[in-house]
Amino acid sequence: MLNKKELRRYERQIMIFGENAQEKLKKAKVAIVGLGGLGSPVSIYLTAAGIGYLSLVDEQKPELSNLNRQILYGEKDLKRKAKPVSAKEKLKQLNSQIKIKTCSKRICRENIEDLLDDVDIVVDALDNFETRYLLNEFCVKSRKPLIHAAIEGFYGQITTIVPGRSPCLNCLFPSPPKKIKFPIIGVTAGLFGVLEANEVIKLITGYGDNLISKLFTYDLLRNKGEWIEVKPNPSCPVCSESFRLRHQ
Amino acid sequence: MKIKIKFSTFFENLSGVKKAELYLHPDATAKDALEKIVDNFPKLKEWLPHYVWIFINGNYVESRTQLKNDDEIALFPPIEGG
Numbered sequence: 001m002l003n004k005k006e007l008r009r010y011e012r013q014i015m016i017f018g019e020n021a022q023e024k025l026k027k028a029k030v031a032i033v034g035l036g037g038l039g040s041p042v043s044i045y046l047t048a049a050g051i052g053y054l055s056l057v058d059e060q061k062p063e064l065s066n067l068n069r070q071i072l073y074g075e076k077d078l079k080r081k082a083k084p085v086s087a088k089e090k091l092k093q094l095n096s097q098i099k100i101k102t103c104s105k106r107i108c109r110e111n112i113e114d115l116l117d118d119v120d121i122v123v124d125a126l127d128n129f130e131t132r133y134l135l136n137e138f139c140v141k142s143r144k145p146l147i148h149a150a151i152e153g154f155y156g157q158i159t160t161i162v163p164g165r166s167p168c169l170n171c172l173f174p175s176p177p178k179k180i181k182f183p184i185i186g187v188t189a190g191l192f193g194v195l196e197a198n199e200v201i202k203l204i205t206g207y208g209d210n211l212i213s214k215l216f217t218y219d220l221l222r223n224k225g226e227w228i229e230v231k232p233n234p235s236c237p238v239c240s241e242s243f244r245l246r247h248q
Numbered sequence: 249m250k251i252k253i254k255f256s257t258f259f260e261n262l263s264g265v266k267k268a269e270l271y272l273h274p275d276a277t278a279k280d281a282l283e284k285i286v287d288n289f290p291k292l293k294e295w296l297p298h299y300v301w302i303f304i305n306g307n308y309v310e311s312r313t314q315l316k317n318d319d320e321i322a323l324f325p326p327i328e329g330g
Contacts (some may be wrong), residue, residue, distance in 0.1 A: 038330040127330035152327040155258050172308055173301060177326030184329050217324065219257035226257060228322050231306040 002026065006097075010050050021205035022050060028204045031055040031119040033107055033135060035083040037069035037189030038149055038196060039125035044072065045197035047091045051204075053099045054091070055119055056084040059106040069186035107131060112138050121203060123196055124148045124169075129176035136161070136169035140239045147199045149192045152182045154221040156192040159211050159230070160199045166213040167232040168239035188220055249274055249317035251281060258325045259300075263289040272315065278302050279311040281321055301326050 002022055007014065010022050028051050032039050035058040046054060061082055062073040070083075077086045082104030091100060103115055112134060116122055122139055124146055126132050132148070139146040140163045148169055149158040161168055195216075202208040211227065218225035234240055253268040260266050263285075270284050282297035302309050303322040315321075 034330050036330055125330050127328065129328050132328075150327045150329060152325070152329045155325065155327065157324070157327065173326070174308060175310075175326075177328050178299070182327070182329040189330070215324075217256050217258070219261065222257065222261060224257040224260070228254070228303065229306050230303065230308075233307060 006050070013049065017205050017207040021207055024204050024206075025050045025201065026052040028121070028200075029053040029055070029119040030121045030123065030200055031057065031116050032123045032125055033057045033116075033131070034125035034127065035070075035072065035087050036060075036066065036125065036127060037151065037184060037186070038193045039083075039123075040070050040072040040087075041190050041193030042123050042125055042197045042200075043087055043091055044094065045194055046200060047095045047098050049197070049201055050095070051098065051200070053101070053119075055101045055103070055115065056087055057103045057105075057107050057115055058083040059104055062086060069184055069189040071186065071190070107134065109134060116144070117142070119144065121145045121147070121200055123200060125193070125196065127182075128179075129173065132169055133176075137238055139163060140168050140242055143242070145203055147196045147203075149196050151184060151188045151192050154185060154188050155217065155219050156188055157215060157217045158192055158195050158199070159213075159215045160203070162210075162212050163239060164242050167230050168236060170238040171233040171236045172215065172230055174233075174236075191218065191220060249276070249315065251315055251318065252320040253281070253285060254320060254322040256322065256324045259292060259295070259323050262291040262295070264291075265289075276315050277311065278304065278309055278313045278315060278321065281315060282311065285323075295325065296323075299326060300324070 014022050032042050061079050062077045072087045084102035088100045143163045146161040214227040215230050216227040255263050286293050286296050301324040304319050
């Protein structure tokens with residue numbers, strides 16, 4: 001049940017999707033893996049929307065060159081605390097009622113189950129495909145939705161992966177891009193982080209349409225966006241088995 | 249055979265067009281299509297055939313994949329930042 005204060009706090013969005021949906025947000029548990037350019041707006045908007053529990057994972061400390069886009073941090077945070085610890089302080093100021101778990105270790109095969117087992121949805125706010133493939137494998141195996149986004153310059157992509165219903169990340173991008181120091185501006189991270197938070201809110205509340213089996217891209221320089229239908233790879237080493245089980 | 253090309257917004261900025269049609273020999277691969285695209289749209293030479301994610305009819309494919317008549321190829325830049 002929502003208390004009086006919560007009804008008041010969230011009244012403008014309860015006008016959109018009702019009290020039941022707000023209760024679902026309160027009960028939801030979401031992990032945000034990566035607390036950089038994407039993870040900053042994702043965590044801020046999910047905290048503001050009243051997600052009950054957030055699990056924040058990132059092993060780095062904020063650096064000066066992060067500040068053009070990683071809006072959770074300021075000059076005072078540089079090289080002091082790990083990003084999840086610093087982020088939790090800011091997010092608690094925004095909404096003290098949200099439970100926040102932090103992990104300042106790099107996510108890896110050995111710890112991924114401990115870190116993500118208790119959440120309903122995982123947000124990929126990472127900057128590398130090596131760790132994304134790990135998240136994808138875990139989410140397919142444990143049948144948890146995974147929201148993927150990636151950005152570069154003024155351009156980005158996003159899709160929502162629901163195991164057994166949509167292609168997984170390995171179906172879509174089985175080969176990682178060449179490693180580069182990628183150019184990025186804050187507004188691109190901001191837009192795609194907000195879109196990821198929006199996917200989470202829609203998945204939990206059941207309100208609206210998700211980007212399931214749709215790869216959405218947007219070019220902020222020319223104000224052009226589009227999506228294409230994407231399909232599972234029937235011989236995908238990660239998810240094809242889960243499709244077979246589902247359709248048996 | 250005839251195939252359709254759909255440029256993502258990123259590549260559309262370089263090609264100047266959203267869609268195109270190509271005529272290729274019957275046993276052409278996605279790589280052959282990319283080479284022909286570069287011939288028609290030289291500004292894409294910096295990216296194709298190496299810096300691209302290729303989808304045919306909604307599925308990711310490698311460049312060696314054999315094409316079929318009426319296939320629709322969509323091209324995306326490989327990005328990984330966050």
